[in-house]
Amino acid sequence: MSLMKIGVIGGGQLARMMIAPAVELGVEIRVLAEGEGMSAQLAATAVGDYKDAETVLAFAKDVDVITFDHEHVPQPVLRALVDAGVPVHPGPDALQFAQDKLVMRAKLAELGAPQPDWAAVADEADLRAFLDDHGGRAVVKTPRGGYDGKGVRVVSDPSEVADWFASWDGPLLVEELVAFTRELAQQVARRPSGEVVAYPVAETVQRDGVCAEVIAPAPKASEKLIELAARLGVQVAEGLGVTGMLAVELFETADERILVNELAMRPHNSGHWTQDGSVTSQFEQHLRAVLDLPLGATDLASEWAVMINILGGPAEGGLTERFASAMAAHPAAKIHTYGKDPRPGRKVGHVNMVGDDLDDVVYEARAAAAFFA
């Protein structure tokens, strides 16, 4: 007998990491996977194309809510679910802001949320004008489909995205190149009935456009910064009508401003530290939020939590041995793996470490993760 039934579209590691809290809460979890042998295989009850409304509607029968491993389900499919009376969280109105960065920028501007200067540019002339106004360099993004640094280029001349202008249907997004001092991530959860909670803001370190490390709370963050980030996260969640987890990736500037960089409406890599570092993990919180159950406490479980991503090395040999070596050397490290075949650069797991001395925690987390490099 399960408490409730949740259907997750997408079989990646985010769906996988919802399994543990679902089992503990007593929530039945069903996954619509893209294929066999996906990361969330254990909970996969269907395999099919999430772009196909019929497939998704069949999967959604007899669950209490539909939620997501990713933000790529097309709007017509989302609308078909809603029309069929299926609760969908986050819903299509919110998800459009995560699906299209131009739509997001326009909405954040309307909300008055702090963000980099930006423009929709239809051609090289538009982009040249923006570059001229912003010191000759800027970030160009395809409005849809980018992730982990893909679909993002820093340019100083419009010709550097000539291929995108030639192939992309519609305008591109250009943003000022923010001279940030560091990147932060604010996790927030919101229920359909309105309750909203914020986690302590974390510092994120990116390498080659991919999240490498997260430290929570963000070191040396003033009370003011922590409050500012939490308030901004709540403002965005409420303003965009987000239900479930929201990750707001932020730039912090030298003059202590924070600017919205990216949004994700689901558990996010920048919040994996909560699995071992918070009273309520972002995965449990997402389940509670989309099921409209009361939200869990977001207090830290220790003074510090550090997350280090494991990027898959060579496909050949030795993951089990490296795993055992990491465990032997670091018995307090929490190693999470995603059941994915290792491939260079692929996220195949992460290490969480918590404790009261930041230097120790960082050192040990990195040392444990290094066994997988």
Next chain:
Amino acid sequence: MSLMKIGVIGGGQLARMMIAPAVELGVEIRVLAEGEGMSAQLAATAVGDYKDAETVLAFAKDVDVITFDHEHVPQPVLRALVDAGVPVHPGPDALQFAQDKLVMRAKLAELGAPQPDWAAVADEADLRAFLDDHGGRAVVKTPRGGYDGKGVRVVSDPSEVADWFASWDGPLLVEELVAFTRELAQQVARRPSGEVVAYPVAETVQRDGVCAEVIAPAPKASEKLIELAARLGVQVAEGLGVTGMLAVELFETADERILVNELAMRPHNSGHWTQDGSVTSQFEQHLRAVLDLPLGATDLASEWAVMINILGGPAEGGLTERFASAMAAHPAAKIHTYGKDPRPGRKVGHVNMVGDDLDDVVYEARAAAAFFA
């Protein structure tokens, strides 16, 4: 791609609670369930009779190790697995001590482990002699098959177990009635290759022979008691050749002695607090131990951890509502449910709560669990 494959015999809540750490570690977990819709249904890859060697051998094909949700797999079936070259942890030699309390008492005596006075009694005359030597009252147990207070009677006259003498094949176990001040539980994990770790000893509170509450570490425990209990746990694990988790239930006496009451060679109700109160939960530790992976840290995650069992109320109505009410009132409480239909007295879940103030933690854990009463 999974790190390793583990096969669990038995589909109860202990198997269920192995699922979360298996998913996070990247270990594939397969369960041989007794029927459809068991607590560990999500990981059930087979349904069948664990007393049937053929069924169990078929299930054990292609896993790296076989372990257990319970201790009831018959010795001939365990031996058949070993003969077929399947790693079995704990193995049959160790499990016999958990399966037969007379065999356990004799072995503990051989090890010199402290335990209550005991005897094997073949008839009412034997039992009368023991009663006469021990103040006229004693505890009589059927050597096999008892749990949660079943198979245990406090007697002052042999006639009170006349039915057992008439029906039981072989002698009964009689134990002195220990004037204990409280009950404790010592959790220990041991790998096949020999590594062994101990958790801080916990206090357990039983009601009607069923575990009701656990507080870790045991309040007001002296350094000496904590060391004594850990050493005894390790001694028993090594002396009995246990692999995996071992729970040693103990009596503490007014003169600060500890005596072995019962043993369980698996994750045990008295160790559920470790899910939220320790760096490594007993379920993760059991997986690591039986897979012969390096063991995890057994440090407390907070100063105190409290576990309260949820015993199923009336079959009718309202579990979801009670769940939501408990969550709303106690956002830091960790509620674990087992996916079992509620029945009076049945263990259907538990609440864990951690923190730095024992009174607060106990109060809040009880208050959260009370929503399910």
